Amino acid sequence: MLQELSDQEILGRLKTVFKDTFDVDAESIKPETHLFQDLDLDSIDAVDLAIKLQTMTGKRIKPEDFKSVRTVNDVVGAVRKLISS
Known part of the structure; x- marks a missing residue:
């Protein structure tokens, strides 16, 4: 279930999305990274x-x-809000 994901697990999934969609090195994706x-x-x-x-x-x-999403951490927050609604 997505609702049981921690912020770290969401971040891990986002790293895959950034890598696959935008060809961004997953190691460069950190919570403070500005999109x-x-x-x-x-x-x-x-x-x-x-x-x-x-x-x-x-x-x-x-x-x-x-x-208002500007950083990777903002994206994590947006996903958290989505899965908890």
Whole structure:
């Protein structure tokens, strides 16, 4: 069950998503990593990420919940919010 995942386990799954989707080295993904500055993602990439998270959680992400996402830790928080709702 996704609801039983720890933040570390969510981070592990996110590392796979970043590696597979954006060809980012999983070792460079840390909670404080900034999506746009450090990983050079753009708004199209953010949409791709939101779609991957929806697939991962089976739940639709509200755009307003994803607008403030800037770091990998923010993404973990967004996933946590999704799976607990």
